[in-house]
Amino acid sequence: MSYSPSDRRTQIEQLYRTYGHVVMGRCIYLLRNDSEAQDAAQDVFVKVMNSYDRFRMESSPITWILKIATNHCLNVLAARRAPWHAKYRRHAQNVETQRLTERIAPERTSMIRAMLEKVDTETQQIAIHYYVDEMTQSEIATILNRSLPTIRKRLAKFKRVADRELSHDAS
Amino acid sequence: MTRPEDLHGQRPALEPDAPCGVRLHTLRRHLFEELPPEESKQVRVHVEGCSVCGRRISELRAQAESFAAKVDITVESDAILARLDQQAFPNQAPTHVGARAPAHTETRAHQAAHPQAQAEDRGRGQDRGQDRGRGRGRAIVHGNTLVGGMIRYAHRLESRIALAAFVVIALLVPVGVAYFRAHSESTASDYPPPLVLPNRMKGGPSLEMYVDRPQGPEAAPDGVRLREGDRVQFRYKAAGHGYLFVVSIDARGVISPLYPDHPGTSLAIDATRRKILEGSVILDGAIGPERFLAFFSDQPLSFAVLEARLESILRQGRKAIDAEAPLFSPDENVDVASILIIKEPTK
Numbered sequence: 001m002s003y004s005p006s007d008r009r010t011q012i013e014q015l016y017r018t019y020g021h022v023v024m025g026r027c028i029y030l031l032r033n034d035s036e037a038q039d040a041a042q043d044v045f046v047k048v049m050n051s052y053d054r055f056r057m058e059s060s061p062i063t064w065i066l067k068i069a070t071n072h073c074l075n076v077l078a079a080r081r082a083p084w085h086a087k088y089r090r091h092a093q094n095v096e097t098q099r100l101t102e103r104i105a106p107e108r109t110s111m112i113r114a115m116l117e118k119v120d121t122e123t124q125q126i127a128i129h130y131y132v133d134e135m136t137q138s139e140i141a142t143i144l145n146r147s148l149p150t151i152r153k154r155l156a157k158f159k160r161v162a163d164r165e166l167s168h169d170a171s
Numbered sequence: 172m173t174r175p176e177d178l179h180g181q182r183p184a185l186e187p188d189a190p191c192g193v194r195l196h197t198l199r200r201h202l203f204e205e206l207p208p209e210e211s212k213q214v215r216v217h218v219e220g221c222s223v224c225g226r227r228i229s230e231l232r233a234q235a236e237s238f239a240a241k242v243d244i245t246v247e248s249d250a251i252l253a254r255l256d257q258q259a260f261p262n263q264a265p266t267h268v269g270a271r272a273p274a275h276t277e278t279r280a281h282q283a284a285h286p287q288a289q290a291e292d293r294g295r296g297q298d299r300g301q302d303r304g305r306g307r308g309r310a311i312v313h314g315n316t317l318v319g320g321m322i323r324y325a326h327r328l329e330s331r332i333a334l335a336a337f338v339v340i341a342l343l344v345p346v347g348v349a350y351f352r353a354h355s356e357s358t359a360s361d362y363p364p365p366l367v368l369p370n371r372m373k374g375g376p377s378l379e380m381y382v383d384r385p386q387g388p389e390a391a392p393d394g395v396r397l398r399e400g401d402r403v404q405f406r407y408k409a410a411g412h413g414y415l416f417v418v419s420i421d422a423r424g425v426i427s428p429l430y431p432d433h434p435g436t437s438l439a440i441d442a443t444r445r446k447i448l449e450g451s452v453i454l455d456g457a458i459g460p461e462r463f464l465a466f467f468s469d470q471p472l473s474f475a476v477l478e479a480r481l482e483s484i485l486r487q488g489r490k491a492i493d494a495e496a497p498l499f500s501p502d503e504n505v506d507v508a509s510i511l512i513i514k515e516p517t518k
Binding site for chain 1: 238250251
C-alpha cells in the first residue's frame with residue numbers, strides 16, 4: 001500500500017508520540033549515549049515505517065517495536081564490538097545515571113547489560129526481552145520466530161554465563 | 172509463569188522483577204491497550220490492589236510523560252522522513268561500486284550528468300550530519316545488461332581510517348557452518364594480496380562470476396584482474412538456503428549492496444538449483460581489490476546487519492581478524508561465499 005507524504009508524516013508523528021519513549025529507552029539502555037541513541041531511534045522508526053503495513057497487522061505493536069529496537073541496537077553494538085566490553089564494564093560499575101527503563105530495576109538491568117557481551121546476538125536479544133522487558137518465553141519465541149525449547153536453551157546458556165561471571169566477581 | 176532458576180540459592184539477581192506474577196511487559200501492553208478485554212480487566216483489578224504493580228505503572232506513565240515533555244516530535248519526524256526519502260531513490264542514473272576519485276569529486280561529476288540525482292543528493296545533504304559519516308548511498312539503475320535491466324546501488328562509506336591494512340576474508344567451516352575470516356596485510360599500495368584461501372566449500376553454497384567478453388561470457392576465477400567498465404554477472408548455488416544477499420567491499424572499505432541493489436533484505440532464491448542472478452554489475456574506477464560476498468541464509472538478512480558485521484570486522488583490524496571472529500554464530504546458519512577481484516586502471 002502506498003501513502004501520501006502527509007499520510008506518512010502523520011503516521012510518523014503518531015508512532016513517535018506513542019512509542020518514542022519506549023524506543024529511546026531501549027536505545028539509551030543499550031547504547032549508553034544520547035546522540036547515538038537518538039540516531040538509532042530514528043533508524044528504528046525508519047524500519048517501522050518501511051514495514052508499516054505489517055506493523056498495523058501486529059497483534060502487539062509494542063512487542064514488535066521492542067524487538068526491532070533491540071535488534072537494531074545490538075547490531076550497532078556489534079559494529080563497535082571492540083570497545084564494547086570495557087565500555088559496558090565501566091557503565092555497569094558506574095550506574096549513577098539511571099534513566100528511562102533503568103528506573104524499574106536499575107541493578108538488574110545494569111547487570112544484564114554487563115553480561116550481554118558474553119553471549120551471541122540472538123541470546124542477547126532473548127535475554128533483554130526476558131529480563132529487561134519481562135516478556136514470557138512464549139512471547140519471545142513468537143516474536144523471534146524460534147521454538148520454545150530454543151528460547152529455554154538460550155536463557156539457560158545466558159544464566160550459566162551470568163552465574164560464572166557473578167561467581168568470578170564474588171571471588 | 173516461568174521463572175529463571177535461582178543462581179545463588181537466594182532471590183536470583185537476574186530474576187524478572189515480577190514478584191506478584193504480573194510481568195512488566197504485561198503492564199506495558201495493558202497501558203498500550205493491547206491486551207484482550209478480559210485480561211486487561213484482570214490486570215486493572217490487580218494493579219488497583221498491588222502496590223508493586225501500581226508503582227511500576229506509575230513509572231511507565233512517568234517515562235512517557237517525561238519523554239513527551241522533552242522531545243520535539245516535529246523535529247524527530249522531519250529527521251525520520253528525511254531518512255525515508257533518502258532510501259527512496261529515483262532509478263535513473265548509472266553508477267559504479269566505489270570510485271577512484273574522492274567521494275565528493277565523483278558526486279559532483281555524477282550530479283552534473285544526472286540532474287535528478289543532484290536534486291536527490293541535495294535532499295540527502297540535509298541529513299548528512301545525522302548520518303555519522305556512514306555515507307548513505309545512492310540508488311542507481313543501469314539499463315544495459317547481460318540478461319536484462321541492471322539495477323545498481325552504490326552505498327558509500329566516507330573514509331574514516333586510512334586503510335594501511337586491509338582485509339582478506341576466508342571461510343571457516345566447522346561442522347558445515349561457514350565462518351568469516353579476514354586477513355590484513357600492509358603493502359606498499361595499501362591493497363590486500365589476492366585471496367589465497369578457497370572461496371567455497373565442497374557441496375556447500377557457491378558464488379561464481381563471469382565477465383562479459385566480445386566472444387561471450389568468460390568465467391572469472393578468484394583473484395582475477397579486471398578493469399573499470401568490465402561487466403560481470405554472478406551465478407550461485409544455494410545448497411538448500413532460501414535467501415541470498417550479495418554485497419561488495421572495495422579497497423576503501425565501501426560496502427555496497429548488489430543483490431538486492433538497495434539496503435533492504437535478502438532475495439528469496441531457488442534453494443535447489445544453480446542459477447544466474449539477473450542483471451549485471453559494471454565495475455567502477457576504484458582501483459585495487461574488491462570482494463564480492465554472497466550470504467546464503469535460511470531467513471532474510473537485512474543489509475544493516477551485514478553492514479554492521481562487516482564494518483565490525485573492518486574496524487577491529489588484524490588482531491581481531493586473526494582471532495577468527497565469526498560474522499555469524501553457528502545457530503544463525505548463514506553460509507558465506509566470496510570472490511576477490513583486482514581492479515586495474517583502464518589502459
